[in-house]
Structures are given as structure tokens and as C-alpha cells.
Amino acid sequence: MAGKRSGTLVIIGGAEDREGRKEILNEVADRVGRGKLVIITVGGGKKGDESLDEYEQIFRTLGVPHVYKLAIASREDARSGKAERAMDEASGVFFTGGDQLETMSRIGDSLISTRVHEIYAAGHVIAGTSSGASIMSETMLIGGNSDESSKIRGSLQMAPGLGLLKGIIIDQHFAERGRITRLLGAVAQNPAVLGIGIDEDTAMIVENHQRRFTVCGNGAVYVVDGKEVTYSNLSAEMQDETLSVYDVRLHVLSRGHQFEIKERRPEMVEAEV
């Protein structure tokens, strides 16, 4: 089992810089090195194809020699010979944005899912932005929340993800879409899970057998730790209610800050000046 969880996850809150320094995408490219990167978009139609073309262009500019584009429209696509050839000998996978529920309905329990786990276990990089970030965890937050209220109902819909990242639930576009409540609700529902909200143009880079992550990009990563929670009103009967929860520990981490996942402790790394 030593090989498990030995790669790197680059989990991006969406809308990462694609025109300037490309700080985050550069972190991905660095880790792919001279290998082969597969860019996967699911169910995006013409927009998905454009997105593939844009990322291909960027990763080539960033020095990745082998970029393979893979558009998945159906479950059949996710089991096809084309998909198999795409994933063959890949040393990096990048999931574009889209819809996390649609993505999992296409690639869940497929050849792609199996290969992504194998590539990660072999020590390579798996990256995803926006919905591509949400699918990294075992359970992902989906839909709802359009009214940005503190109501439990609607804001707390979940579904199974790829399960690469253990014991953590991810939310993206975090400050931009005011999503603290649904992340608090998810943590109140299961305080064993760490809630992590990632701003746009911001990423958490998970390394070292998932013992630690580092923040990069322009925004912040919010860590919601429920292990000291003394009360919450989450229960099946309370779906109509407004959330109440006491004693959440919250950390806000910007570029360069690290977090020890098992110890649940943030750590400032000396900035290079």
C-alpha cells in the first residue's frame, strides 16, 4: 500500500489565470515534466472542445511535450478504446470545469476512474479546476445554494466523487460565490471530514502522501475544522431549518501557507523575498 496516495493533487478553485503568469497551471506543468498530460473535459459540447484547445495551447507553452485531449460525452466514451489509449502512460491528468454531477455520472466506475487512481498511485499529478476540483474528494457538494442563504435545505446536496482525496470535502469559487454556509453544513453533518473552500485563481497542492497541502495563487483557501464542534442542528428532520453550529475552527490561508492535514494545523512558511 506504500504506493497509494503517493502522487500530487492540484485542486483549483476555478478561473485560474490563463493569460498572465499562469502560476497555478505552471505548478501542474512542472509536475508533468517531460511526460504525457491528458486533459479531460466531460459533457461540455462545443464549449468543452474550446476549453480543451485552450488548455492544450497553454500546457504546450508551459513546456509539456505530450498533451492529449479527451472529450467525454457519454459513459461509452469513458470506456472506449480512445479513452484507454489516452490514459496509457500518462504522467498527469487535468480535469477542466463543467458540472461535477454530470462528470461523475459519466466517469464514475469507468476505465478513466480506474486509470486516474493508478496514475496517482504511481506518483504522478492529478489536477482539476472548478467542478474538476470537487470530484477529487470522496463526497462532493453539488448544485443548490443559488440563493446564498443560511438555509440547510438545497445547500447540502452531496454525491460521490472520485475519492482521490481522503477525509476532505472541497468547495470551489469560494469567496466569489459566498459558499461558507454549505461548507459549514457539510462539516456539521460529519465533523470527521475537513471542509476546504478554494477561491478562484487559487489552488491547494496536496503532497507527501496527503499529509500536507500548500496554497498557491491569488486568493485564499478556507479550512473549516469541526472537530471541536459542541452543537449543531443537522439531522434529517431539520432540512427546512436554518443552520446552527457552535465552535467551528476556521483558518484562512493565502499563497505559501501550508496545512498539516492529519494534525489539522496551519503553518506559515517563510516567504522568499
Next chain:
Amino acid sequence: MAGKRSGTLVIIGGAEDREGRKEILNEVADRVGRGKLVIITVGGGKKGDESLDEYEQIFRTLGVPHVYKLAIASREDARSGKAERAMDEASGVFFTGGDQLETMSRIGDSLISTRVHEIYAAGHVIAGTSSGASIMSETMLIGGNSDESSKIRGSLQMAPGLGLLKGIIIDQHFAERGRITRLLGAVAQNPAVLGIGIDEDTAMIVENHQRRFTVCGNGAVYVVDGKEVTYSNLSAEMQDETLSVYDVRLHVLSRGHQFEIKERRPEMVEAEV
């Protein structure tokens, strides 16, 4: 000094129900009782006048016998004989929404401000919604934040308020406008201050010499307690940076929950079924 801080503050996050049960406005009306309520709007022009008419109508329906409307357009208005007569023998004051900075620039250090403090110290109720909530504290959050990011700059502009509520900084329209970051920034800047975010159609009712508040309405009240903060990057030179802060304690309180302000502890009160 026993008479100081002996009244009630009803601090409303904006957009309180004015057509249904009117739960929050009823709490205000109950506390005015058979007395005189002064509704104050500042600088709102025609919209402010309409707002005054609407609230007058509602408070009359809720059984307040004496409702006095006061529109303040200038600092002169705030010192006029009309304002003096309005405040005379009032047993309640209600501030409508508007702009908190404009409001304080008109009524700061005026007869109205002095009278509001006297009415509160005499044991009566002072209420305010939206910007009328923000002005309750000694320091209020103003403007900025339109981009809902985790950047410190722009999100952390402050100005002096009425100063009725001690040691607490208020933000309103809280979940609806995704304002957790600016409240976290305010608390990181001065952890002695308790940060409180109030959702729309939600109020905190501060009583018992400001020892305690109770939540009413449909949304939640967020309490951001910085007393255990171990690190933050707030400083004059960091205005361009993204916020970082470790070990914030966060409570989310819905209807009926209480908070002991001095002890900084939430408390669930048994619901009446």
C-alpha cells in the same frame, strides 16, 4: 452608570419580512409598547420617504400608537427643531436602510445621536435594519467588497458608528452577500472585537446590559471570535494581499439561540413546541 446600556438593541440584517408574520418588526413594536416610536431615514430622497410611509403603516398595524417619521437630508436637519420635537419623549427609535457612511456623516455628533443614546440609556429600544444595523457599533464596516474576493484591500474600510454597541462590529446582508471575508479581516485586525454577521430577515436582540443577545427571524447570525487567533497577516503594508488568519472560532446561530457576549459562548434555549 447603572442606567447606561440598559435598553434593548434590535439589530436587523436587512430585508426583514414586512408582509407576512413580521416576526422581527413585531419584536420592535412589542418593546415600544404604548409609547412613541420615531422612524428615521437618512438621505434617501423619495425612496426614503416611501420607506418611512411603509414602516409607519406596519408599526401602526402592529399596535404602536404614536409613530413619528423623520427624514434627514442634511446635518442641519439633524439639529433642527423638528428633529428635537421628534425625539422628545420617544420610547423607541427605528433606523431604516440606506448608506451607513452617509447616515453617520449627517447624524454623527448631532442632537439625534445624543438623544438616541439617552433614549437607550433610559431603557428603551433602538432598532435598525441594513445600514441602520451597521451604525449601532463603535466602528462600522463600509463600502468595498463588491468583488467578493478574499483580498484585504477594499474589503476593510471602516468608519465610526453611533457606538451604542460596545466591542462588537456588525455586518449585514451576510450570507446573501458572501461577507465572511471582510468580517474575518476586521476581527483579525483587532481580535478584541467580536465580529457579528447578520443574514437578511434576521435580527440579534441585545438585552440585559449587553450581556446577552438572542437571534430571531429566518436566517442565521454568524459570530466570529478572534480571541484564540494565533496568526494573521493584517498590517498596513499588507493591504494588497490576500487575507490569512489562523484559529478563528466561528458560531452560526439561528432563531432562539442565545449568545453570552462577555463569556463569548453560544447557548441553545429549549424551543417551545
